[in-house]
Amino acid sequence: MTKTQNRGRPSKDTNTSNYYIIKDPLMEPFYISKDATNFTVMEKTISTRGFAGKKTKSKEVERVVGYYSSFKNALSKIAKEKFHDNPGEYNSVKEYINSWNEVKIGLETILNKIEL
Numbered sequence: 001m002t003k004t005q006n007r008g009r010p011s012k013d014t015n016t017s018n019y020y021i022i023k024d025p026l027m028e029p030f031y032i033s034k035d036a037t038n039f040t041v042m043e044k045t046i047s048t049r050g051f052a053g054k055k056t057k058s059k060e061v062e063r064v065v066g067y068y069s070s071f072k073n074a075l076s077k078i079a080k081e082k083f084h085d086n087p088g089e090y091n092s093v094k095e096y097i098n099s100w101n102e103v104k105i106g107l108e109t110i111l112n113k114i115e116l
Contacts, residue, residue: 026106030065030078039074041065079107
């Protein structure tokens with residue numbers, strides 16, 4: 001009797017030891033999902049749009065920000081996203097740089113904890 005061979009990409013199995021979710025208060029509203037092949041940066045948002053753009057009840061949804069081959073690259077993307085979430089305009093270059101340094105220090109704090 002011949003052995004049946006499955007074709008295509010294997011399904012996502014969250015019960016294996018190769019699947020992790022990494023959350024940290026410094027990364028909120030983002031978190032990292034790790035599977036056997038990559039790191040996925042996810043963002044939790046509140047959606048108020050329904051079908052055809054109509055308003056609906058707000059519900060929490062998750063958005064894929066990107067797929068990364070290393071943990072460090074995933075953290076860098078989160079830092080950039082958090083920096084660009086800062087609202088408003090800046091009155092000086094110094095104010096802009098201070099805002100970026102605040103996000104960068106948060107990222108370095110996480111990296112120092114895990115010693116990458």
